[in-house]
């Protein structure tokens with residue numbers, strides 16, 4: 001369970017996130033939805049303990065500010081852009097397994113699971129966008145963390161790669177992982193999220209089940225009607 005209570009993040013005098021509260025129940029998936037600059041990445045960075053903030057954030061009861069190291073051990077993070085090392089796919093995964101002190105066989109198991117089994121010997125720099133994202137998911141899963149935090153997981157992927165990755169994430173949710181992700185893609189939200197937190201200008205504008213977004217065009221073109229009126233939203237915060 002991830003609990004965010006009255007989160008505010010200031011950069012100098014600029015308020016990037018303002019009094020945001022929401023909850024990600026264990027085993028569920030919650031999407032932070034909003035346009036560029038809405039405050040999604042900033043919120044995720046605070047959950048990960050990578051930025052100072054006002055308010056309170058806990059992960060499985062652990063306080064992010066006071067128990068940051070323990071919290072980060074429970075979270076697998078998939079960033080928007082994965083920095084790749086000058087190594088093969090297998091070498092990178094094995095390296096991460098070593099860092100997290102998990103048996104090296106885990107690298108092989110993960111490669112297979114994310115569908116990169118046949119290309120372990122490829123230099124990571126030659127991977128397609130979809131393969132990179134699957135490698136990022138594999139790296140996040142090395143220590144089998146209960147919570148996954150993903151920042152725009154299918155951004156910049158073509159339709160096929162996007163669907164492959166989404167299938168992977170849906171499978172992870174079914175396996176019981178708790179998932180918090182940032183998105184501005186309707187298809188991703190509809191397929192994966194149990195709850196959607198709509199953010200605008202650093203504030204929660206509305207929240208509710210993704211079916212409430214079903215009017216949106218899944219292709220992401222010609223969206224977005226965020227108007228909560230007449231829709232089953234709870235606003236401004238999750239109950």
Ligand SMILES: Nc1ncnc2c1ncn2[C@@H]1O[C@H](COP(=O)(O)OP(=O)(O)OP(=O)(O)O)[C@@H](O)[C@H]1O
Nearest residue numbers: 011014016034035036037038039040041042043182
């Ligand atoms: N280090 C920083 N210093 C100053 N302002 C920042 C910093 N990081 C983010 N911001 C500002 O905070 C606001 C929220 O940014 P954030 O990256 O959280 O938005 P976002 O919803 O994730 O958008 P995107 O999809 O573009 O990443 C933006 O106005 C951004 O310019």
